[in-house]
Amino acid sequence: MTKHKDNQTENQILNAAQHIFQEKGMDGARMQEIADKANINKAMLHYYYRSKQQLFEAVFKKAFSLLAPQLNAILNDDSSVEDKIKNFTHNYISFIVKHPYLPNFIIQELNRNPQFIAQLRTNVAFPTINKFKKQVKNEVDNGTIVSISAEQLFINILSLNIFPFVASPLIKAFTNVDDKTYKTLMEARKTAVSDFIINAIKK
Amino acid sequence: MTKHKDNQTENQILNAAQHIFQEKGMDGARMQEIADKANINKAMLHYYYRSKQQLFEAVFKKAFSLLAPQLNAILNDDSSVEDKIKNFTHNYISFIVKHPYLPNFIIQELNRNPQFIAQLRTNVAFPTINKFKKQVKNEVDNGTIVSISAEQLFINILSLNIFPFVASPLIKAFTNVDDKTYKTLMEARKTAVSDFIINAIKK
DNA sequence: ATGTTTGTTAACCATATGGTTAAACTTAAT
């Protein structure tokens, strides 16, 4: 790839860019602000990443490749649907509490530029739903769970786990809850969400 | 309010601004683009709305006041929790299918500027969760539904209904589904989501 | 008819912004 000797500056840039882009989005981010945060000259951004677009894409890919493995876990291991839901819910919420800007960043930028996902497909280990689909179908046929399509169940799992982090300002306002209480609510969701889902699909 | 004689131009501007802002967000939107879409001179934007910020706020308030009544319906009428869930899910999804940019726009801009919600509280009929809370508590005490906090149930309802529209590019990619099939999935959710929720909370 | 308020336009302005350049500095191989 690059022939740079040390990658210290490059990493400083990428970290600074990550913070700024995730907080302000592509359009709201300023190259000067990223440079300031990285404590380097603005020209260095272009020296290492050529353009704002390319710097952004590097950040986006890094962010996406943090999320993808989480999904692959639920989709492609061999545990039962019930165990997957429990594990995913617990792990995912724990993960997001540490990276609160991530889901919103990815969703927002993907909405701004949907064809972006095509590039990810080739670069990152991209989650697919095929195995999960078979498994759900099996358990429906077994009678272990109620009749539901794997797609709808998958959407429900994602929705219940991700949305509360994406829409936190809105939900905080509606429920009239302060930041601290909201954190408690999110902690409780580590088990509450999987209980909810399992209740919904168990016969 | 304003002393303008006819509000034709003003409306043209607001509609154009709505489209552009909802598609590109505050930072991505350009005043010139809005003027072009409204077929008027850029100076008119400032004549009627003084600044980009104020034009944006007018658009945001209008958007928010489209969503708020939907929520007030579920929170403040007298039907049972089960009926509320059914009605809300059906009505809300029908509504969003017609305004696909709305939820993402509101969530995104609220994340960018969370103190914005304080201004809305005074201006718009702002939904509160109080009545819903009592109702859920009642039904839990009655034994009609399983033990769940009104906040968690409320978050779940919002998540399941809104998230699929906010994250559609992501979900489409993961489930490997085209636009047309996605629409079908969303149609199915008008009943599938309420069934799912009711299953989850019914004893 | 005349003056006044409101609406509209083209031209303009100051500044912000992504990006470039050319020179200087650092490092390490020869």
Add this chain to the structure above:
DNA sequence: ATTAAGTTTAACCATATGGTTAACAAACAT
């Protein structure tokens, strides 16, 4: 020590952008 490659900086550039101005047109009141 010299050279060459990679790294860093300050100054610069072209353009985009939100916003303003001044002149003009239309509508309306007197």
